[in-house]
Amino acid sequence: MNLPNTYFGSAPPGLCVRNMQLGWESKILVENLSFDAAPRSWTCLLGESGVGKSTLLRTIAGLVKAIPEGVFEGSDDAPVEGRIAYMAQQDLLLPWLSATSNVALGARLRGEKPDLAKVAELLARTGISDRAMAKPGEMSGGERQRVALARTLMEERPIVLMDEPFSALDAITRTQLQDLAFELLCDCTVVMVTHDPFEALRLGTAIHIVRGGDNAGHVSLFPPGKALRDPTDPDLRDAYHAIMDALSQRRDTNSEYRAASR
């Protein structure tokens, strides 16, 4: 059976974000945010709370209207509508449905017949086959987020938007789920909002630090080596400091940081 990571055959489209404005109609916090999310990689958005990162994701997902002028499209110049899966900080599992039914939610909502064999396969790959019939209330936070991951994979969308998907988990579970998500989403274009510099360094091929205020704009970082990285690697220390500098506004806006390749 063809499973998500072989589903696309060809490369997934990247995501081009051009001149997006973050904030509200009445108060623009960040202007002209542009970046590319490369296909088959993770692009991490870091930044202080309230700068509009989540709104940016919601805009790309088509949940809120873009403030005029913002443009986003697939790198194949086609609109992204219908090619996006969305994963939020809360697992958003429906408490009255079993894990299996939650994974099959998309098909149920579209009135299609869910592919139960594929649901079982995805539950196995996310390591929760034994909880297939459990209700969310009977599962731990880690198990619930695994179900949410399986539900995201079930949609087979090439672009996956994640809004702090692991932030509510304890450190060990978080690392496990990062590994799992990275493995299972390796053929997708992932854009993830996070508050955790280590998470960004672990997963991100590109890291964009978005900030509002007087130095509004963003700083792009391309940490050395390939993801998954070990965030305690001494090689990443400079990148970590660069992130912290950017977050605390000590680094110039719209600059780029590239580690010297070693």
Added chain:
Amino acid sequence: MKFLRPALVFGGILVIWHVAVSIFDIAPFILPGPISVITVAIARADILLGHAGITLAEILLGLLFGTFLGATSALVMAYFRQARSWLLPVLVISQAIPVFALAPVLVLWFGYGIVPKVAMATLIIYFPVTAAFYDGLRRTETGWIDLAQTMGASKAAVLLQIRIPAALPAFASGLRVAAAVAPIGAVVGEWVGSSAGLGYYMLLMNGRVQTAAMFAALFVLAIMSVCIYFAIDAALRRLITWQPDGDPAFR
């Protein structure tokens, strides 16, 4: 233990009642003692049960219609934005006019039979059911709706598969209130004009100064109302298992 404490409280009230009636030597037509009430209740059991059956039918039919109307109104208001501004005033007015004031009109229109009582019970529970269910439908976790939207779900699918199930616990709260107040509607209807039912029987016995029989009818009514409430509560608990139950004493 679960039934011991309520039983003790109930028994204690009976004892205090009995003692008070004996000590203060209250005339039986003002306040009959519990023993004479129970004696009358047993002696007239078939009459009482006959009237109770009619009142029960009125309450259950009222619950059925009121719940159906209330649920429909709430769904219409949740689904059609325009319907909200039309239906909300109706909803508020239905609660602002006391049912007691409407009772004579309803009897005038629908006669002395079961219909005006069912209408009263329906009217009295319409508001709590509609308000609770509508509130539940409005407060769907926005993340769920966002998720459904990215999955390409239609508005109807979101309502059917997400908003309605999510609102069921709130709907259940409305139903519990309805179960508790529906008997009021039925009995008020019987008081205003009827030829059968526990309310009718109480008025009749009141007129004949048969206070013990009146209390017996009241007693049957109370037991019936409590049973209806707990039956509905138990059914809802069984059906809606994901409902957050905050009070550990009731787990």
